[in-house]
Amino acid sequence: MSVPKIVTRALGKDGPQVPRLGLGLMGLSGHYGLPAPDEERFAFLDKAYDMGERFWDTSDMYGDCEDLLGKWFAANPDKRENIFLATKFGIIPEKAGIKVDSSPEYCRQALEKSLKRLGLPFVDLFYIHHLDKVTPIEKTIKVMAELKNAGKIKHLGISECSANTLRRASAIHPITCVQMEYNAFTLEIEDPQRRFLETCRELGTAVVAYSPLGRGLLTGSIQSKEDITKEGDMRSRLPRFSGESLDKNLAIVAKINEIAKTKSATPSQLALAWLLAQGDDIFGIPGTTRVHRLRENLDAMSIELSAEEERAIRDVAKDVTGPRIPDGFPGVNLFGDTPPLEA
Secondary structure (H helix, E strand, O other): OOOOOOOEEEOOOOOOEEEOEOEEOHHHHOOEOOOOOHHHHHHHHHHHHHHOOOEEEOOOOOOOHHHHHHHHHHHOHHHHHHOEEEEEEOEEEEOOEEEEOOOHHHHHHHHHHHHHHHOOOOEEEEEEOOOOOOOOHHHHHHHHHHHHHOOOEEEEEEEOEOHHHHHHHHHHOOOOEEEEEOEOOEOHHHOOOOOHHHHHHHHOOEEEEEOOOHHHHHHOOOOOHHHHOOOOEHHHHOHHHOHHHHHHHHHHHHHHHHHHHHOOOOHHHHHHHHHHOOOOOEEEOOEOOOHHHHHHHHHHHHOOOOHHHHHHHHHHHOOOOOOOOOOOOOOOOOOEOOOOOOO
């Protein structure tokens, strides 16, 4: 089997060259079902590396993912330098939802724990996973910059922040990228009132799109509620996967699939190609635990869309039903702002 063509671009202004499509590792440790045995997960990481997928994204709240990666790096020390590794801090899972702590103190503690689990002296990219609504962003970024100067971080990132927060953070230290949900069903970062994407481009900050396949909805592999009811699958609690909303959204996916057929592509590939068509400063981190799906995703980098095809997908997808997460979900701070820094 031939190796997929890996297309790279600079991650942010003057940033490192990384694949346009990275590998989201949340599902490797559960969330969409129970995790597989370690041997199977190690084999998957081996295959990802062999295919040329070297942009890996994890978090300290993704179950045992950092521990698993630590074991893999220990067994493959010569491969570490070839992988651009991102992890995150700030979300603390709780039974009723999540707790968020983006304080400087917790940032230091979380990074030390992540490095210990990973068995590494540094990570390539360290994100604030969520903002806690009480810590001025300047304080957190100042500490992250100190950790970078100490050699423990190479690049700084933020997930789910507002344009104003990004601008304030960038005044302290350049932010290489922001991680936001972005796909044909989720277009909030384009909202002219938010001015988010506009601000990213002004500052030279790349966008790394999480859930570029709409948590699997855009893959076409979900045909009914029964496909997301296995133990450990969080999607059964999300509005777009519930009741009549799911039925309506699956009808939209069927239309997208018809467009995909005209490109000899799968719905997943079309959705990823659509994302990459939004600009060279847009990256995606689709997650999977299956080698054939990884190959399918990576091949999307070779698909080009015309302006008419991009618009057709956008036009079909605009009728998506339901918000991306439940209203009032505890701890969530989408497009998060932080209090002003007191003089």
